[in-house]
Amino acid sequence: MIVFPNAKINLGLNIVEKRPDGYHNIESCFYPVGWSDVLEVIPSDTLKFTTSGIPIPGSKEGNLCLKAFELISKDFHLSPVRVHLHKVIPIGAGLGGGSSDGAWMIKVLNSLFDLGLSVDGMHYYAQKLGADCPFFIENKPVMTRGIGNVFEPVQCSLKGLYMLLIYPDIAISTAEAYQGVQPKTPEHPLLSLLEGERQIWKDKVHNQFETHLFKKYPLLPQIKNTLYEHGAIYASMTGSGSCVYGIFEKETSIDWDPAYKVFAERIKY
Ligand SMILES: C[C@](O)(CO)[C@H](O)COP(=O)(O)OP(=O)(O)OC[C@H]1O[C@@H](n2ccc(N)nc2=O)[C@H](O)[C@@H]1O
Numbered sequence: 001m002i003v004f005p006n007a008k009i010n011l012g013l014n015i016v017e018k019r020p021d022g023y024h025n026i027e028s029c030f031y032p033v034g035w036s037d038v039l040e041v042i043p044s045d046t047l048k049f050t051t052s053g054i055p056i057p058g059s060k061e062g063n064l065c066l067k068a069f070e071l072i073s074k075d076f077h078l079s080p081v082r083v084h085l086h087k088v089i090p091i092g093a094g095l096g097g098g099s100s101d102g103a104w105m106i107k108v109l110n111s112l113f114d115l116g117l118s119v120d121g122m123h124y125y126a127q128k129l130g131a132d133c134p135f136f137i138e139n140k141p142v143m144t145r146g147i148g149n150v151f152e153p154v155q156c157s158l159k160g161l162y163m164l165l166i167y168p169d170i171a172i173s174t175a176e177a178y179q180g181v182q183p184k185t186p187e188h189p190l191l192s193l194l195e196g197e198r199q200i201w202k203d204k205v206h207n208q209f210e211t212h213l214f215k216k217y218p219l220l221p222q223i224k225n226t227l228y229e230h231g232a233i234y235a236s237m238t239g240s241g242s243c244v245y246g247i248f249e250k251e252t253s254i255d256w257d258p259a260y261k262v263f264a265e266r267i268k269y
Protein backbone atom coordinates (compact mmCIF):
# COMPACT_ATOMS: atom_id res chain seq x y z
CA MET A 1 0.00 0.00 0.00
CA ILE A 2 1.34 3.44 -0.92
CA VAL A 3 0.11 6.71 0.62
CA PHE A 4 1.27 10.33 0.46
CA PRO A 5 1.48 11.88 3.97
CA ASN A 6 0.95 15.60 3.41
CA ALA A 7 2.04 18.73 5.27
CA LYS A 8 -0.09 21.32 7.10
CA ILE A 9 0.09 25.04 7.60
CA ASN A 10 -1.22 27.06 10.53
CA LEU A 11 -3.57 29.96 9.80
CA GLY A 12 -2.96 32.07 12.89
CA LEU A 13 -1.39 30.59 16.01
CA ASN A 14 -2.01 31.94 19.50
CA ILE A 15 -0.13 30.46 22.42
CA VAL A 16 -2.69 30.92 25.12
CA GLU A 17 -1.05 29.49 28.26
CA LYS A 18 1.63 27.19 29.60
CA ARG A 19 0.22 24.04 31.21
CA PRO A 20 1.45 22.31 34.37
CA ASP A 21 2.77 19.42 32.20
CA GLY A 22 5.10 21.85 30.37
CA TYR A 23 3.10 21.84 27.12
CA HIS A 24 1.20 24.92 25.88
CA ASN A 25 -2.46 25.36 25.05
CA ILE A 26 -2.77 26.88 21.62
CA GLU A 27 -5.46 28.23 19.31
CA SER A 28 -4.86 27.76 15.60
CA CYS A 29 -6.43 26.67 12.34
CA PHE A 30 -4.68 23.66 10.81
CA TYR A 31 -4.95 23.55 7.04
CA PRO A 32 -3.76 20.63 4.84
CA VAL A 33 -1.38 21.37 1.96
CA GLY A 34 -0.16 19.13 -0.84
CA TRP A 35 3.59 19.02 -0.07
CA SER A 36 3.92 15.27 0.63
CA ASP A 37 6.18 12.37 1.58
CA VAL A 38 5.72 8.88 0.10
CA LEU A 39 5.04 6.00 2.49
CA GLU A 40 4.98 2.38 1.32
CA VAL A 41 3.92 -0.46 3.63
CA ILE A 42 3.90 -4.06 2.45
CA PRO A 43 3.52 -7.38 4.32
CA SER A 44 6.88 -9.06 4.91
CA ASP A 45 8.67 -11.82 6.89
CA THR A 46 10.41 -9.37 9.21
CA LEU A 47 9.82 -5.77 10.32
CA LYS A 48 12.00 -3.57 8.15
CA PHE A 49 12.24 0.23 7.85
CA THR A 50 14.18 2.13 5.19
CA THR A 51 14.20 5.76 4.10
CA SER A 52 15.31 7.83 1.13
CA GLY A 53 15.15 11.51 0.21
CA ILE A 54 15.87 14.12 2.92
CA PRO A 55 17.95 12.57 5.73
CA ILE A 56 15.88 12.25 8.93
CA PRO A 57 17.65 13.09 12.21
CA GLY A 58 17.42 10.57 15.05
CA SER A 59 17.22 6.81 15.27
CA LYS A 60 15.01 4.50 13.17
CA GLU A 61 13.20 3.46 16.38
CA GLY A 62 12.41 7.14 17.05
CA ASN A 63 10.80 7.56 13.64
CA LEU A 64 7.09 8.17 14.03
CA CYS A 65 6.31 5.47 11.40
CA LEU A 66 7.91 2.77 13.55
CA LYS A 67 6.56 4.34 16.74
CA ALA A 68 3.06 4.08 15.24
CA PHE A 69 3.65 0.40 14.43
CA GLU A 70 4.89 -0.30 17.99
CA LEU A 71 1.97 1.59 19.52
CA ILE A 72 -0.72 -0.24 17.55
CA SER A 73 0.96 -3.63 18.05
CA LYS A 74 0.53 -3.24 21.82
CA ASP A 75 -3.23 -3.67 21.33
CA PHE A 76 -3.51 -5.67 18.06
CA HIS A 77 -1.65 -8.59 16.57
CA LEU A 78 0.19 -7.17 13.55
CA SER A 79 2.25 -9.38 11.22
CA PRO A 80 5.60 -7.88 10.18
CA VAL A 81 5.72 -5.24 7.44
CA ARG A 82 8.35 -3.68 5.25
CA VAL A 83 8.10 0.12 5.46
CA HIS A 84 9.77 2.56 3.11
CA LEU A 85 9.54 6.32 3.68
CA HIS A 86 10.66 8.72 0.97
CA LYS A 87 11.12 12.02 2.80
CA VAL A 88 10.21 15.16 0.86
CA ILE A 89 8.64 17.53 3.43
CA PRO A 90 11.36 19.73 5.01
CA ILE A 91 12.13 18.92 8.65
CA GLY A 92 12.03 21.55 11.40
CA ALA A 93 9.80 23.63 9.14
CA GLY A 94 6.54 23.80 11.10
CA LEU A 95 4.88 21.73 8.38
CA GLY A 96 4.15 18.76 10.67
CA GLY A 97 5.78 16.29 8.28
CA GLY A 98 6.89 13.78 10.91
CA SER A 99 3.49 13.91 12.59
CA SER A 100 1.81 13.29 9.25
CA ASP A 101 3.95 10.19 8.59
CA GLY A 102 2.95 8.80 12.00
CA ALA A 103 -0.75 9.52 11.50
CA TRP A 104 -0.78 8.08 7.97
CA MET A 105 0.97 4.95 9.26
CA ILE A 106 -1.92 4.45 11.71
CA LYS A 107 -4.39 4.82 8.81
CA VAL A 108 -2.45 2.35 6.65
CA LEU A 109 -2.23 -0.25 9.44
CA ASN A 110 -5.94 0.16 10.10
CA SER A 111 -6.85 -0.71 6.53
CA LEU A 112 -4.04 -3.21 5.78
CA PHE A 113 -4.91 -5.33 8.83
CA ASP A 114 -8.63 -4.56 8.90
CA LEU A 115 -8.40 -3.33 12.50
CA GLY A 116 -11.81 -1.67 12.42
CA LEU A 117 -10.62 1.50 14.18
CA SER A 118 -13.03 4.44 13.90
CA VAL A 119 -11.81 8.03 13.42
CA ASP A 120 -11.97 8.45 17.22
CA GLY A 121 -10.04 5.23 17.68
CA MET A 122 -7.30 6.44 15.34
CA HIS A 123 -7.25 9.85 17.13
CA TYR A 124 -6.68 8.00 20.40
CA TYR A 125 -3.47 6.44 19.06
CA ALA A 126 -2.40 9.53 17.09
CA GLN A 127 -2.40 11.82 20.12
CA LYS A 128 -0.05 9.41 21.89
CA LEU A 129 2.46 9.98 19.05
CA GLY A 130 2.56 13.79 19.08
CA ALA A 131 0.53 16.96 19.47
CA ASP A 132 0.10 17.52 15.72
CA CYS A 133 -0.70 13.91 14.78
CA PRO A 134 -4.52 13.71 15.32
CA PHE A 135 -5.13 16.43 12.72
CA PHE A 136 -3.76 14.24 9.92
CA ILE A 137 -6.28 11.45 10.59
CA GLU A 138 -9.16 13.38 8.99
CA ASN A 139 -6.87 15.87 7.30
CA LYS A 140 -9.38 18.65 6.74
CA PRO A 141 -9.26 22.35 7.78
CA VAL A 142 -10.09 22.60 11.47
CA MET A 143 -9.78 24.96 14.46
CA THR A 144 -7.61 23.37 17.11
CA ARG A 145 -7.30 24.12 20.79
CA GLY A 146 -5.69 22.34 23.74
CA ILE A 147 -2.23 21.17 22.70
CA GLY A 148 -3.51 20.92 19.14
CA ASN A 149 -5.71 17.89 19.73
CA VAL A 150 -9.15 19.43 20.46
CA PHE A 151 -11.02 20.17 17.23
CA GLU A 152 -13.78 22.59 16.31
CA PRO A 153 -15.26 23.20 12.83
CA VAL A 154 -14.21 26.34 10.93
CA GLN A 155 -15.92 27.83 7.87
CA CYS A 156 -12.81 28.88 6.02
CA SER A 157 -11.95 27.66 2.55
CA LEU A 158 -8.97 28.71 0.45
CA LYS A 159 -9.89 26.29 -2.35
CA GLY A 160 -8.94 27.63 -5.78
CA LEU A 161 -6.46 30.20 -4.44
CA TYR A 162 -2.69 29.73 -4.89
CA MET A 163 -0.14 28.92 -2.24
CA LEU A 164 3.62 29.40 -2.16
CA LEU A 165 5.60 27.73 0.63
CA ILE A 166 9.21 28.78 1.16
CA TYR A 167 11.65 26.78 3.29
CA PRO A 168 14.88 28.80 3.70
CA ASP A 169 17.01 25.88 4.89
CA ILE A 170 16.81 26.85 8.56
CA ALA A 171 15.68 24.01 10.85
CA ILE A 172 13.88 25.10 14.02
CA SER A 173 12.91 22.42 16.52
CA THR A 174 9.45 22.65 18.04
CA ALA A 175 10.90 22.55 21.56
CA GLU A 176 13.28 25.50 20.73
CA ALA A 177 10.35 27.54 19.41
CA TYR A 178 8.19 26.96 22.50
CA GLN A 179 11.07 27.78 24.87
CA GLY A 180 11.25 31.42 23.80
CA VAL A 181 7.52 32.08 23.67
CA GLN A 182 5.49 34.39 25.93
CA PRO A 183 1.91 33.02 26.25
CA LYS A 184 -0.83 35.66 26.09
CA THR A 185 -4.59 35.87 25.75
CA PRO A 186 -5.48 36.68 22.13
CA GLU A 187 -6.86 40.18 21.43
CA HIS A 188 -9.42 38.88 18.92
CA PRO A 189 -10.97 35.39 18.79
CA LEU A 190 -9.18 33.65 15.90
CA LEU A 191 -12.23 31.71 14.77
CA SER A 192 -14.28 34.82 13.95
CA LEU A 193 -11.31 36.47 12.20
CA LEU A 194 -10.80 33.43 9.97
CA GLU A 195 -14.50 33.18 9.20
CA GLY A 196 -14.60 36.91 8.33
CA GLU A 197 -13.13 39.01 5.51
CA ARG A 198 -9.74 37.77 4.29
CA GLN A 199 -8.54 41.36 3.71
CA ILE A 200 -8.16 41.93 7.46
CA TRP A 201 -6.08 38.78 8.09
CA LYS A 202 -2.87 40.66 7.24
CA ASP A 203 -3.35 43.01 10.21
CA LYS A 204 -5.16 40.76 12.66
CA VAL A 205 -4.22 37.09 12.16
CA HIS A 206 -0.81 36.42 13.72
CA ASN A 207 1.46 33.50 14.42
CA GLN A 208 2.76 34.28 17.90
CA PHE A 209 6.00 32.36 17.30
CA GLU A 210 6.99 35.07 14.80
CA THR A 211 7.61 37.56 17.63
CA HIS A 212 10.76 35.93 18.91
CA LEU A 213 11.77 33.76 15.92
CA PHE A 214 11.75 36.73 13.49
CA LYS A 215 14.27 38.49 15.76
CA LYS A 216 16.46 35.40 15.91
CA TYR A 217 16.23 34.64 12.14
CA PRO A 218 15.91 37.98 10.23
CA LEU A 219 15.68 36.12 6.92
CA LEU A 220 12.17 34.98 7.84
CA PRO A 221 10.53 38.46 7.96
CA GLN A 222 12.36 39.27 4.72
CA ILE A 223 10.71 36.29 3.01
CA LYS A 224 7.32 37.31 4.41
CA ASN A 225 7.79 40.89 3.07
CA THR A 226 8.79 39.57 -0.35
CA LEU A 227 5.58 37.53 -0.50
CA TYR A 228 3.54 40.66 0.30
CA GLU A 229 5.49 42.72 -2.25
CA HIS A 230 4.45 40.17 -4.88
CA GLY A 231 0.79 40.53 -4.04
CA ALA A 232 0.06 37.93 -1.35
CA ILE A 233 -3.38 38.34 0.25
CA TYR A 234 -1.89 36.85 3.39
CA ALA A 235 1.57 35.65 4.41
CA SER A 236 2.83 34.04 7.62
CA MET A 237 5.30 31.64 9.12
CA THR A 238 3.69 28.23 9.72
CA GLY A 239 3.68 26.52 13.14
CA SER A 240 7.00 26.70 14.95
CA GLY A 241 8.80 27.67 11.70
CA SER A 242 10.83 28.08 9.65
CA CYS A 243 8.65 27.67 6.55
CA VAL A 244 6.85 30.86 5.44
CA TYR A 245 3.81 30.74 3.14
CA GLY A 246 1.90 33.21 1.02
CA ILE A 247 -1.66 32.95 -0.29
CA PHE A 248 -2.32 34.55 -3.67
CA GLU A 249 -5.32 35.18 -5.89
CA LYS A 250 -3.32 34.30 -9.02
CA GLU A 251 -0.48 31.97 -9.82
CA THR A 252 2.71 33.82 -8.82
CA SER A 253 6.33 32.93 -9.34
CA ILE A 254 9.17 34.62 -7.47
CA ASP A 255 12.94 34.11 -7.86
CA TRP A 256 14.32 32.78 -4.60
CA ASP A 257 17.81 31.84 -3.47
CA PRO A 258 18.43 28.41 -5.09
CA ALA A 259 19.23 26.99 -1.63
CA TYR A 260 15.58 27.43 -0.59
CA LYS A 261 12.99 24.70 -1.09
CA VAL A 262 9.82 26.02 -2.69
CA PHE A 263 6.44 24.36 -3.10
CA ALA A 264 3.62 25.89 -5.15
CA GLU A 265 0.06 24.66 -5.56
CA ARG A 266 -3.50 25.59 -6.41
CA ILE A 267 -5.16 24.95 -3.07
CA LYS A 268 -7.39 21.89 -3.32
CA TYR A 269 -8.82 21.44 0.17
C1 LIG B 1 3.78 24.26 16.70
C2 LIG B 1 2.78 23.20 16.29
O1 LIG B 1 3.23 22.54 15.11
C3 LIG B 1 1.46 23.89 15.99
O2 LIG B 1 0.82 23.26 14.96
C4 LIG B 1 2.57 22.16 17.37
O3 LIG B 1 2.16 22.76 18.56
C5 LIG B 1 3.78 21.27 17.56
O4 LIG B 1 3.36 19.99 17.79
P1 LIG B 1 4.32 18.70 17.65
O5 LIG B 1 5.47 18.99 16.72
O6 LIG B 1 3.46 17.52 17.37
O7 LIG B 1 4.90 18.66 19.11
P2 LIG B 1 5.43 17.41 19.97
O8 LIG B 1 6.38 16.62 19.12
O9 LIG B 1 4.27 16.70 20.59
O10 LIG B 1 6.24 18.21 21.10
C6 LIG B 1 7.57 18.68 20.97
C7 LIG B 1 7.85 19.65 22.13
O11 LIG B 1 7.21 20.93 21.87
C8 LIG B 1 6.64 21.49 23.06
N1 LIG B 1 5.19 21.64 22.87
C9 LIG B 1 4.54 21.01 21.87
C10 LIG B 1 3.19 21.20 21.63
C11 LIG B 1 2.50 22.10 22.51
N2 LIG B 1 1.19 22.34 22.34
N3 LIG B 1 3.16 22.72 23.52
C12 LIG B 1 4.50 22.52 23.71
O12 LIG B 1 5.08 23.11 24.62
C13 LIG B 1 7.00 20.54 24.18
O13 LIG B 1 8.21 21.03 24.75
C14 LIG B 1 7.28 19.22 23.47
O14 LIG B 1 8.20 18.41 24.17
Ligand SMILES: Nc1ncnc2c1ncn2[C@@H]1O[C@H](COP(=O)(O)OP(=O)(O)OP(=O)(O)O)[C@@H](O)[C@H]1O
Binds near residue numbers: 057058085173174240
Ligand atom coordinates in the same frame (compact mmCIF):
# COMPACT_ATOMS: atom_id res chain seq x y z
N1 LIG C 1 8.93 10.50 9.82
C1 LIG C 1 9.62 11.54 10.29
N2 LIG C 1 9.93 12.58 9.51
C2 LIG C 1 10.60 13.65 10.00
N3 LIG C 1 11.02 13.75 11.26
C3 LIG C 1 10.73 12.75 12.11
C4 LIG C 1 10.01 11.60 11.67
N4 LIG C 1 9.86 10.77 12.71
C5 LIG C 1 10.44 11.37 13.76
N5 LIG C 1 10.98 12.56 13.42
C6 LIG C 1 11.66 13.49 14.33
O1 LIG C 1 10.86 14.69 14.46
C7 LIG C 1 11.65 15.86 14.32
C8 LIG C 1 10.87 17.01 13.58
O2 LIG C 1 9.72 16.56 12.92
P1 LIG C 1 8.80 17.42 11.95
O3 LIG C 1 9.25 17.24 10.56
O4 LIG C 1 7.37 17.08 12.25
O5 LIG C 1 9.06 18.90 12.43
P2 LIG C 1 8.43 20.19 11.97
O6 LIG C 1 8.52 20.28 10.48
O7 LIG C 1 9.10 21.26 12.75
O8 LIG C 1 6.89 20.11 12.27
P3 LIG C 1 6.01 20.65 13.47
O9 LIG C 1 6.86 21.51 14.35
O10 LIG C 1 4.90 21.41 12.81
O11 LIG C 1 5.52 19.40 14.11
C9 LIG C 1 12.88 15.41 13.53
O12 LIG C 1 14.02 16.11 13.98
C10 LIG C 1 13.02 13.91 13.79
O13 LIG C 1 13.98 13.62 14.77
